Amino acid sequence: MIELWSWPTPSGQKVHILLEETGLPYKLMPMDADAAPNKRIPVIIDPASTQGPIKLSESGAILLYLAEKAGNFIPTDMAARYMCLQWTMFQIAGLGPAFQHYHYFSQTAPEKSPMAIKRFKQVIQRLAGVLEKRLAEDDALAGTYSIADMAVYPSVAAAAAGAINLDAYPATKRWADKMAARPAVARGMALLRG
Numbered sequence: 461m462i463e464l465w466s467w468p469t470p471s472g473q474k475v476h477i478l479l480e481e482t483g484l485p486y487k488l489m490p491m492d493a494d495a496a497p498n499k500r501i502p503v504i505i506d507p508a509s510t511q512g513p514i515k516l517s518e519s520g521a522i523l524l525y526l527a528e529k530a531g532n533f534i535p536t537d538m539a540a541r542y543m544c545l546q547w548t549m550f551q552i553a554g555l556g557p558a559f560q561h562y563h564y565f566s567q568t569a570p571e572k573s574p575m576a577i578k579r580f581k582q583v584i585q586r587l588a589g590v591l592e593k594r595l596a597e598d599d600a601l602a603g604t605y606s607i608a609d610m611a612v613y614p615s616v617a618a619a620a621a622g623a624i625n626l627d628a629y630p631a632t633k634r635w636a637d638k639m640a641a642r643p644a645v646a647r648g649m650a651l652l653r654g
């Protein structure tokens with residue numbers, strides 16, 4: 461069975477959602493970020509991969525691995541597949557880090573840094589504008605529901621708690637409401653929240 465080391469932050473939640481959507485059996489392991497090469501969650505170990513046990517970190521790699529293992533949530537059509545990767549990477553390289561930095565400077569840092577808070581809020585708002593434009597065109601980032609939506613949704617949900625007001629992004633709000641209504645998404649978001 462797949463072992464999962466995680467935490468209820470956007471990096472972990474996207475993997476929780478995919479595991480819940482696929483129905484792949486998994487067991488939660490006690491939190492141990494030290495198990496990961498760069499001491500970050502999420503990490504999975506799949507003892508039953510075709511090539512022997514595989515230990516993976518980096519949420520983007522984990523999403524790709526699990527979607528390919530399940531044969532679902534990643535389009536096979538070439539154009540849609542790369543659209544899916546594009547939006548997954550948009551979160552991993554853009555929205556995710558911007559939100560992490562915003563959260564650090566606005567919540568965690570011992571000293572408040574108004575310039576850093578303003579800067580990362582602006583970055584998040586710009587990226588939210590990019591997302592809004594895409595979601596005004598289509599119901600799902602890659603045309604059909606995929607790991608791209610699962611990657612982006614937890615960051616949007618977290619940003620909506622402070623950095624952005626979703627009322628200003630109606631297409632994103634409609635998409636986020638549909639995401640929230642999926643039982644697997646609700647289970648994935650709630651995992652480890654106590």
Ligand SMILES: N[C@@H](CCC(=O)N[C@@H](CS)C(=O)NCC(=O)O)C(=O)O
Pocket residue numbers: 467469470471472493499500501502517518519520552
């Ligand atoms: N690029 C990594 C980022 C992972 C990451 O930043 N994880 C954070 C939680 S969201 C973490 O493990 N923090 C633990 C620590 O900082 O000690 C990924 O996408 O998996």
